[in-house]
Amino acid sequence: MxxxxxxxxxxxxxxxxxxxxxxxxxxxxxxxxxxxxxxxxxxxxxxxxxxxxxxxxxxxxxxxxxxxxxxxxxxxxxxxxxxxxxxxxxxxxxxxxxxxxxxSGPHGNTVPADPRSLLKKIVAECKAMGYHAEFAQEFEWFNFKETPQTLQDKGFANMTPLTPGMFGYSILRTSQNSGFYYDLFNLLTKFNIPIEGLHTETGPGVYEAAIEHCDALAAADKAALLKTAVKEIASMHGITATFMAKWNQNLPGCSGHIHQSLWDEGQTENLFYDGTEANKMSELHKQYLAGQLYCMPHLLPMYAPTINSYKRLVEGAWAPTTITWGVDNRTTALRVINTAINYTRLETRIPGSDTNPYLAIAAALASGLYGIKNKLKLDVAPTVGNGYENKSNGSLHANLFDAATAMQKSSVAKELFGEEFVEHFTQTRIWEHRQYAKSVSDWELKRYFEVI
Structure with a gap:
């Protein structure tokens, strides 16, 4: 309209x-x-x-x-x-x-920390280079038969999941909660967040939704709105939805994978595809992927922004720990999907469902464009097999403090996003670490209260 x-x-x-x-x-x-x-x-x-x-x-x-x-x-x-x-x-x-x-007003961006304005700037740079960026983010989240009040009353313990047991891709579980399930699909689509697929994942009460791909800014808008919309729709059914990356150490984490590709300005040609090349990857695709690999340790807090993010980024948890890529390999940080021309894309698998979509998509696009601008060579071999074991190109930071201080000092991060944004954002992440560092956890109480 x-x-x-x-x-x-x-x-x-x-x-x-x-x-x-x-x-x-x-x-x-x-x-x-x-x-x-x-x-x-x-x-x-x-x-x-x-x-x-x-x-x-x-x-x-x-x-x-x-x-x-x-x-x-x-x-x-x-x-x-x-x-x-x-x-x-x-x-x-x-x-x-x-x-x-x-x-972003008539006089430009008035708040350097504004995530949407930051992404708009990166998208404008992409367009100036002659490319149209297509993106989509998918989310997993857990649902509970709880309200904000019952969660407080229970101290966020002994919560009742929407459904019991591990039952990924279950037709039965969704039918048992069909009112909520179909409200999600139908109302999100009416809210201009068109859902490509919605299903249960493995875990008690966990769903996964894939949003249809579109231009990068609109994709971030839809991803950011989906999280709030899901919570509001869930509340109508007496359900609380959480997008924590890892709410329970014994259960899988929740991903927020980002799918992306670059197209010509007329959006008729997928510039990531070249059927004559190895793995059907064009030179542009290789440069873009090389840029993400190179920038990854400089921008990790934009993909993993909370203390809890790093509880998901552990070996064997369907989330990456190494700076790797592979073709249709779900153990690597970057996954190339090349099943057809129009569907050839790169999946960035670091983000969890706790990400800020504007920042995660900005990080993915900016680092990919960095690779193109600098004509970086993809000199890292694709990982075949277990990506957790391939540490030849380095590993991801294991916690928010290390990731944030690395980004704070990074000239690459400042080149991509400006000093004002980098300083503000990393200080907010260091603040988050400080709040965590002075807290006393249930783990500490159970381990030390009586015995020490």
């Missing part, structure tokens, strides 16, 4: 209010419901929003180590701008009009 038609639609239908939101540094949606009058008045001038949304963590605790905002700035308003092209109605909320916003 054209921008003018969107405005006319809202006016002509006497719609009294609209809803808008943007993703903070953790990918958490922050937003408001505003009157139609305020919506129309702010389309060009922007909407004031307290910049504490980039000055606190996912639990609304203010950072003490960032310069962007804080007590030293007085937490002023910053202007965000609604992107009319993101218009959709929320089918489970009386079809209220919904829009995404970011901090």
């Amino acid at each position: 054209e921008h003018e038609n969107i405005i006319n639609y809202i006016k002509e239908n006497n719609i009294p209010k609209v809803k808008f939101a943007f993703a903070d540094i953790d990918g958490v949606m922050r937003g408001k419901v505003i009157s139609t009058k305020k919506f129309l008045e702010g389309l060009k001038t922007g909407y004031g929003f307290c910049d504490v949304v980039f000055g606190w963590d996912s639990n609304d605790v203010c950072y003490d180590n960032v310069q962007l905002t804080g007590w030293h700035t007085g937490y002023p308003d910053r202007l965000c701008y609604i992107d009319l092209s993101t218009f959709r109605n929320v089918p489970w909320q009386d079809d209220i009009p919904f829009f995404l916003a970011d901090y």
